[in-house]
Amino acid sequence: MFSFASLLLLAAAANASVLTLQSPRFSVTSSSGSQLRSEPISLAHKAPEPVTLSPTDTLKITFQAVDVDSGKGVQPQQTFLRFYDEESGEEGIQPVRVTSGGKAKFELNMAKVPPSLPATSKAPLKVSLIIGTPKYSPLKISLFDLFVPASHPITPHPDKASFHPLPFIEHTFQPEPIQPPKPISALFAGLVLAPWVVLLGLWAQISPRVPRLFSPKILPFTATLGAFEVLLFWYWVDLRLGDVLLYGGILGVVMLFTGKYALASISERRLASQK
Numbered sequence: 001m002f003s004f005a006s007l008l009l010l011a012a013a014a015n016a017s018v019l020t021l022q023s024p025r026f027s028v029t030s031s032s033g034s035q036l037r038s039e040p041i042s043l044a045h046k047a048p049e050p051v052t053l054s055p056t057d058t059l060k061i062t063f064q065a066v067d068v069d070s071g072k073g074v075q076p077q078q079t080f081l082r083f084y085d086e087e088s089g090e091e092g093i094q095p096v097r098v099t100s101g102g103k104a105k106f107e108l109n110m111a112k113v114p115p116s117l118p119a120t121s122k123a124p125l126k127v128s129l130i131i132g133t134p135k136y137s138p139l140k141i142s143l144f145d146l147f148v149p150a151s152h153p154i155t156p157h158p159d160k161a162s163f164h165p166l167p168f169i170e171h172t173f174q175p176e177p178i179q180p181p182k183p184i185s186a187l188f189a190g191l192v193l194a195p196w197v198v199l200l201g202l203w204a205q206i207s208p209r210v211p212r213l214f215s216p217k218i219l220p221f222t223a224t225l226g227a228f229e230v231l232l233f234w235y236w237v238d239l240r241l242g243d244v245l246l247y248g249g250i251l252g253v254v255m256l257f258t259g260k261y262a263l264a265s266i267s268e269r270r271l272a273s274q275k
Contacts, residue, residue, distance in 0.1 A: 017067055019074060019136045021129075022102075024063035026143070031056035031111070043141055050124055050145035058109045059146070065102040065131060073102025076133035081106060083117055083146070084126040090118035096129075110148065119151045217265035220258040227251055 024041035028051060036057065039047060053059055061081070065074050079096040094116045098104040108114070118125070124145035131139040179185075214222065228251055235244045 017069060017136050019065055019076070019131060019133070019139050020068050021139075021141070022064040022066045024061075026051070026059065026061045028053065029058050029060065030054075031058075041141070041143055046142040047144035050147055051127075052147040053108075053110050053149070055110050055149050058107055058111075060108075061096075061104075061106040061129075061143070063104055063129075065098060065104065067136075073100075074133065074136070075100050075102055076131045076136075078130070078132040079104060080130045082126075082128045082130060084128070085118055085120065085123055086126065087121060087123040088119070092116040092118040113151075117148075120148050121150050215265075218262045221255065221262040224251060224255040224258050228255075 021041070021043060024043070025038065026041055026047075027038035028036045030036055037051070041047070041061075041063070051059065065076055065079075066072060067074050075098050079098050081094045081096055083092040083094070085091070092114075094106070094108075094114060096104050096106045108117075124147050127143045127146050129139075129141045129143055228248070231239075231244065231247055231251065235241075239247075
């Protein structure tokens with residue numbers, strides 16, 4: 001698969017047309033308009049001598065992009081000048097406007113430095129031309145080394161001090177609650193269960209008679225009371241207060257009707273026994 005893709009790339013590169021530059025030239029003019037330097041640009045190697053600009057000089061670069069085979073002008077889709085500072089690693093990309101006939105003209109006026117030019121020091125800027133367009137092989141040409149006046153040091157942003165690594169966040173957890181001694185837990189559990197023991201003891205002494213407690217007409221009310229006890233126990237174990245209020249409200253409505261039905265059945269039995 002890799003070899004097949006490589007063959008496709010090689011075939012595309014072989015079929016791509018080739019661009020070249022016609023009459024490439026750069027010149028340096030002073031603020032008065034006098035020409036300080038003018039040289040053609042070599043496509044094979046960069047200029048042997050660096051270009052130096054004063055604070056009032058202007059650098060001009062002109063060329064025409066043409067098709068090697070037909071010799072006709074071509075308007076590339078992307079044409080850039082790259083200014084690169086090897087010491088700081090900063091770079092600036094400046095687009096170049098090209099006409100439909102392939103003619104281009106670029107001016108760098110040091111009196112009005114574009115924002116794309118990187119902050120400079122005493123080191124030269126490596127200037128290169130990059131051209132790319134469909135159906136043509138990309139073109140990259142090293143033009144020359146450019147010395148420009150050192151820029152002012154970059155003023156730090158007032159909020160720069162706020163943008164720094166924060167201290168490492170260390171999560172702290174509360175220690176697990178200490179369980180009370182088992183005798184104390186057993187004592188309080190006994191205090192909670194004591195009323196039930198007393199109730200059952202007294203109930204055993206008086207032997208209450210509830211013959212109709214589980215009759216079909218009273219059993220729903222008894223089951224609802226048991227459901228309330230289960231709900232309270234469930235709240236103690238797992239439920240939240242909102243859930244208890246919701247379920248308790250539903251059980252309360254059910255208890256209202258079952259209780260009324262149970263009382264009505266008891267009243268009917270009493271009236272029937274009196275007759």
